[in-house]
């Protein structure tokens with residue numbers, strides 16, 4: 001994403017930066033598409049629900065029931081991993097623990113996909129719906145990622161949960 005930034009991804013740009021360079025990069029990122037969504041997300045972060053009036057985020061019942069049409073094949077997982085790397089790591093962190101560099105600036109913490117309890121309360125359908133709709137500061141992805149990509153990234157979120165909780 002943010003291919004206008006000299007071919008490097010926005011994430012790489014931000015991750016490699018500190019201090020005022022980072023702010024500059026976020027401003028630059030406002031220039032197009034997905035970057036505009038992200039910039040907006042950060043701009044509104046201060047206005048999103050503060051921790052003390054946080055309401056749990058629940059997907060509608062009919063969205064919860066939708067079945068995942070993309071089985072967790074190696075192909076779908078690889079595609080989902082790519083989507084996650086390009087768009088989600090910034091806030092949710094490399095391994096999905098909710099510890100991304102961008103998330104630190106937000107007053108609503110990005111979800112932790114390594115939390116097996118949180119993830120078992122969600123169906124694939126509800127994860128898919130939340131990814132599509134967003135809730136500030138989480139951007140909506142339905143106009144940026146295809147349906148297929150959103151299901152593939154759901155597969156990858158399941159893998160992150162499994163990997164984090166695998167018995168060694």
Ligand code: HEC
Nearest residue numbers: 041057087088091108109110111127130131135137138153
């Ligand atoms: C700008 C930071 C940001 C980015 C980028 C981001 N998220 Fe989020 N995400 C959040 C925050 C913050 C929450 C918690 C929102 C809340 O609970 O109100 C969240 C919540 C979620 C949830 C809901 C989890 C649950 O069980 O309720 C899912 C699923 C999710 N994100 C997936 C993704 C995916 C997939 C991507 C990449 C395509 C992504 N997010 C990119 C910030 C972000």
